[in-house]
């Protein structure tokens with residue numbers, strides 16, 4: 249076990265032990281996600297050390313594997329959940345209601361039904377609402393528990409427009425309406441506990457000023473709200489702590505982000521809450537994939553691998569850079585002398601966007617080589633799909649020298665099952681507020 253805060257701020261793909269990874273591909277097949285739980289703990293401890301007075305809620309959507317959630321719960325993290333399904337996972341991982349925040353973004357009726365049911369057994373859970381309609385819909389179901397309001401501060405930060413959520417009207421109540429909305433909610437009997445904003449992913453050193461401005465606005469708003477409703481338990485400034493995806497990028501200076509945060513917030517009689525997702529898991533995971541075809545194209549060599557955008561969507565969706573390493577060339581004698589050539593690593597999906605890199609200098613690939621794609625622990629498996637009728641990959645976890653299968657590979661039968669089992673009427677899947685059935689046999693099983 250590593251000491252608090254003593255672990256390196258980033259674990260590069262080059263630092264993974266090829267001799268440890270290669271047998272995993274042999275045993276479990278590829279594509280395969282590998283997640284190192286000790287690195288997850290280290291990342292969490294560094295955050296805790298930098299923000300000693302803050303509550304840390306791990307954003308489950310970054311990687312919802314049960315082993316990750318129980319590891320983080322045991323390490324002391326709370327869990328921020330984006331759906332009823334994630335709340336189910338959080339409870340299954342052993343987290344008590346008091347450590348669970350459910351952030352409702354335009355929540356489907358079934359989610360709210362399930363959450364309000366769960367609240368009966370876990371009265372300390374917190375619901376973060378992002379619109380007055382959501383508050384009304386909670387009230388309709390008899391919920392008057394812990395309520396946090398997600399506000400839209402009107403500032404975005406992030407590495408790509410698709411994740412600049414603060415600027416996106418979809419998320420949160422405009423900050424200038426927050427006091428009125430929360431005074432009204434308190435009058436209606438809700439237990440108003442906090443305000444929340446998440447301005448997007450990718451807070452980096454370059455965006456220090458934007459971060460400061462955002463946090464300062466949250467501090468001001470928290471003081472206004474606390475004055476109006478008679479106190480506030482926490483101010484949640486969301487996640488978005490960036491990780492260096494490129495080999496030459498410097499890691500985030502957590503201490504200075506934490507200092508800037510404390511400074512900008514000002515005097516506050518409330519706990520600061522942060523919701524890191526990516527930062528906790530990104531560099532704890534790699535994706536292993538096998539080269540199946542190699543061909544010389546005009547300006548690049550194309551290495552065709554068995555992982556694709558259905559396995560790891562980020563390059564296709566966000567133009568994201570992920571480091572790639574040839575583990576075969578790294579460990580074989582023959583490989584160490586391989587020349588480096590511009591290579592495009594492409595998946596098996598019928599989409600031109602299905603490439604992990606374009607003309608990147610890598611050791612010349614050969615059929616059967618094992619490649620590792622780095623920083624795949626966050627938003628990797630979670631965004632995997634079955635497009636092209638492609639089963640989702642398997643996952644294994646490493647834990648202090650132990651290797652454990654964590655999730656089996658899907659089969660084509662898994663992909664086909666819902667269609668084989670289709671009922672004549674699909675109405676049970678389409679519940680609305682107006683037409684809530686009493687059936688319990690649905691996807692929200694408890």
Ligand SMILES: *Cc1c(COP(=O)(O)O)cnc(C)c1O
Nearest residue numbers: 307446449487488523524525526
């Ligand atoms: C996605 C999300 C996070 C985590 O974002 P990261 O970039 O992974 O740190 C935190 N809070 C909310 C509400 C989110 O939606």
